[in-house]
Amino acid sequence: MTPVIKKTEAKTNGKPFKVIGQRVIRPDGVDKVTGRAQYGADVILPGLLYGKVLRSPHAHARILSIDTSAAEKLPGVKAVITGKDLKPAEDKVAKSGESSVNYSYLSQNVLAQDKVLYHGHPVAAVAATSIHIAEEALALIKVEYEVLPPVLNVLDAMKDDAPILLPNLRTKELGEVVSDKPTNIASHEQHARGDLAVGFAEADVIVEREFHTNTVHQGYIEPQNGTALWNADGQITVWTSTQGAWDQRRDLSEILHVPLSQIRVIPMEIGGGFGGKFPVYLEPLAALLSLKSGHRPVKMWMQRDEVLKATGPTSASVIRVKMGARKDGKITAAQAWLAYEAGAFPGSPVGAGMGVIFAPYKLDNVQIDGYDVVVNKPAAKAYRAPGGTNAAFAGETVIDELAEKLGMDPITFRRINAAKEGDRRADGPIYGRIGFIETLDAIEKHPHYHAPLPEPRAPYMKVGRGVACGFWYNWDGKSSASAVVNPDGTVSYLEGSTDIGGTRASLAMMLAETLGIHYEDVKPMVGDTQTVGYNDGTGGSRTTYGSGMAAYHLGKEIIREMKQRAAVLWEVPADDINVEGDVYSYGEKRITFKELCAKLDETGGPMSVSVSLDTKGAIPALATHVVDVEVDTETGKVNILRYTAAQDVGRAIHPSYVEGQIHGGVAQGIGWALNEEYYYDKDGHLMNASLLDYRMPTALDLPMIEAVIVEVPNPNHPFGVKGVGEVPIVPPAAAIANAIYRATGVRMTVLPMNPKNVLQALGKI
């Protein structure tokens, strides 16, 4: 289906783009369709050893003793490490990606010290000459545990008499520790404005509901991996699949107590991340095993059960929402209470969820309270618009119910309350040029919104259509890039953002557009921590924005240098040289970029340039989705019949990859909405640690997904870019819940909306 691209103002002085907006072939494409691309687990080095991790069989236990002697004696075993080999890291917090990291917790998560805090928590690691010998060695390690009672959900963990995970944890109450009582509540934060009592008194209708959502995983197809060589000179090289090579370098430095300058992180091709491949897991262990095995390289990669048990997931949550509105459709008050599971260590995305929950709307009276709570599950990590999907599930369901109670069309109701440029969000910032209303318009005008629903296939099949909206912050951040201009007219372009979904193409397109040259004449490569300047990671929907801005400024630097070369050639002042596309001219004299490149040698020799930026000016992404569902009221199964997602992307640099981000976000959102969840037994064992039992959508579960690209350019970016990747996962759960309501008359307040939970809501079980 041809996508609808809505063009608004274009910041091109009336001229069309030459490269931007084209659907070019990605530069890394051939390697990826022929199997040649080198991902983290594909690293092969001379003398390579294989590492494996011994993990806790308990959700909560004290480690009494570890005996590794038998494992060490097994032929082929070269090194064994336990928590004793890892000097505790400093108890300090630093920014990491869009969130933050406490190195002490990160270190304890990598390898347990005195306690294990979740099923799958690493307790020891082995390096051996084969993966099978390493596995045999794990079985020979004897660990004595004192099993402790686990706490497995957020409400239990918040109780006064709950088992305590971290004895030193104290609640940060609005930023300050006010009590010395041990607790599982790491923090309570609040956003408030106006007067709730006044707002609710003014309301003609009030809706109040409580929502429960379960733990879900990012589900990248490539398991975590890491290969490390701790050389005899003290230099550490790490090859890994990471979203943030510089974040990893810093984390390794803090955990291993080695200066940054001694660590080189080489980001390999990465098989998905969705936020979950920022933190280190195996890399520090591989480095320690390398050191202990006599400086041999050690490769580690996780099995899928390890990925599910011990990496990533995002928080289960309990969210209470109360909203009131007048008959004319104006929302008068909005209140939310969010409690998110952080897993074993503080750091759930509750803060982000607090910002997302009411973000699309202009609110005068609002209060949002958020709690970050530790439980005996793996430490929660970022997952695409972290904390946003569950927050929007709650907020947008209540919005839908308010519209219904007022007898208003759900899009009309949202438009009445829609935030626009200049409005202040509940969490503080004032909106720049957002395109929320434009996405409402796009869906309202879309044929999908007006198409009759299909006839139910059987009397027990019910069909319905739902709408929901979503917000994501987007991030700008720091980016560096460098370029070599070649005599044949091409530009070798080194950038530092891990390419997780085609950004080498979009960044090369922006550099080509700036230089006025063909896309094929830009040769992009992803650098590492030693070959290119600092880059914030590939996350926060920042790459096309921040690294795109670096590409633009890199192009401007190249143009400045090229003008100087033309000035030398023609013996005229560089400032007087005119540049139009790829043509440099002075009076009657003219020379193309390519021709000038051939004269580099005689005009000053080789040319290379670099830029490093701390970019600002990201503008949030907003989206409106509409979905048709079919509910089998006999089995509780929900089928997605049709899905349309409209999103303000600022500017679609490569429309195919923009659509791809929207498709992928929607698909993950559908999985979260309908199937995906962690099942724990009462003792805290994860019972569905496989991709058969942790059921992500297959090709057979989904229809085609129509992405409607809305372009409201970001005035802060040379090409109008806003972030794209995260917001599409925010609305789906709410949109599907609202569609189920329209089909069945039942409001869903639990995720996932799987057959069991749907039948329960229908009162059938």
Next chain:
Amino acid sequence: MSNKVLVTATINDEERSFVCEPRQSLLEVLRDVLHLTGAKEGCNNGNCGACAVIMNGVLVNSCLVLGVEANGAAITTIEGITPKEGLHPLQQKFLEDAALQCGICTPGFIVAAKALLDKNPNPTEQEVRYWLAGNLCRCTGYDKIVRAVLDAAATLRAEKQAA
């Protein structure tokens, strides 16, 4: 230490011999012994399809086949699907249609899709979705993958007709 077995198989039209332990999977042999790392390990238990190869004309997950079972077999991996010149229509359409994002599942999808088109040169969208339900992709929502397979099928039919 288990006894090692000498195995000879035809892999991508080349005769290859390797020594393998009975506990090694075909995937492990392909990746760690023969260094054919195009087949990916996503789950190691047959749930994700990233390690798909064609063995004696049948699509299999190489993580569920033992290396010793490959003795005498003809195996095609992603590396063997690439023709001497240019790309296979599936590879070409995956690129043109932007049917990959991170690309880790791509070799498995292309191998699986080839196995489908070898049997059914004119599949419906539903048939493509059904066949590819054994391959997981977390990036694309399958939309562009399904289109690329349908487009490649059309190209292959046109090529066959022209021939």
